[in-house]
Amino acid sequence: MIIRIETTSDVPIYTQLTNQIIEGIARGDIQYGDSLPSVRAFAADLGVNMHTVNKSYHELEKKGIIKIVPKSGAIISPSKQVTNEMNERIHSEIKPIIAEALVLGVKKEQIQQLIFSIMEEMKER
Amino acid sequence: MIIRIETTSDVPIYTQLTNQIIEGIARGDIQYGDSLPSVRAFAADLGVNMHTVNKSYHELEKKGIIKIVPKSGAIISPSKQVTNEMNERIHSEIKPIIAEALVLGVKKEQIQQLIFSIMEEMKER
DNA sequence: CAATTTGTTCTACACATTATAGAACAGTTT
């Protein structure tokens, strides 16, 4: 799985990493039960600091996507159930973007089409 | 139009303001051609700093949503055409959220339904 | 015309975030 970090981006490195790992799982590049590289190995591979990778892993754990086993590794954990908190977070994150698209003149049908095309790249579970 | 600022949020105040103004336009609370309050008046109203409101206005102008007329005011500008840059920005903002939702176990149909319900609150143009 | 209001620009300060770096620790794996 290829990770691309843009140091010039205004998006923090640990967020870029978190998002690309999530997309990797959604695409099916990484399977449930797989382990992520150790924070040191991944950091060396990406050319970033160990603590930056560590922060990304903890973000993923907070989101409920991986399980960090102390002194062992980070394992992609199977999604059990969608909690209210998860639904609300998704809703509040998507809403401003939809509003912006509409205000900019994107038609509702085009937005539905955009969502569809994004989801087509990803594996259904 | 009611603006709610949460100072404890990890979302910057100027971003909260930007998003709520965009949602106000999308909902139809603010019409095209309307003026936004002056940065000083709005800041006093919201209980935040003038510069914070100013930053939000410039963010809105950068997005192509308002036109700031120097020494005059900020006017909601009609959406002319959707540029490639706009489409790409929307795509790159939505993609990680969709991926996250899928990984968390939200079904594709549920996501389409969520998008639909968000858009239902908003006025078609 | 005079006063007020407008966005703009500047300096300044406090605080939080981001990213890097190195060291040390205890538990796990090899």
Place this chain on the structure above:
DNA sequence: AAACTGTTCTATAATGTGTAGAACAAATTG
């Protein structure tokens, strides 16, 4: 036993966020 694991700590530099006050020139208002 050696290597590797995540964790925790201190430290530093750069950047982002928010507030504050002052000044300016242009536009608006009375």
